[in-house]
Amino acid sequence: MTSAWVLIALGTYFLLSKRGWMPNLGPLISEWWPAILIIIGISMIVRRSSDE
Structure with missing residues (x-):
């Protein structure tokens, strides 16, 4: 459900960004995507260990 x-949030952001209603975060995301993946992975591990 979270995914x-x-x-939906990503699609909405990209649509609004394409229309010029949101700032372009492309350069920021392209620089920080490894850290974003690490944070997502850690949160998945913590969530899974708290469920057990």
Whole structure:
């Protein structure tokens, strides 16, 4: 369910960005994407260990 909300949020952001209604975060994301993946992975591990 969470992944669906993430996809909806990303789609909305890209649509609004394409229309010029949101700032372009492309350069920021292209620089920080490894850290974003690490944070997502850590949160998944923490969530899984708290469920057990």
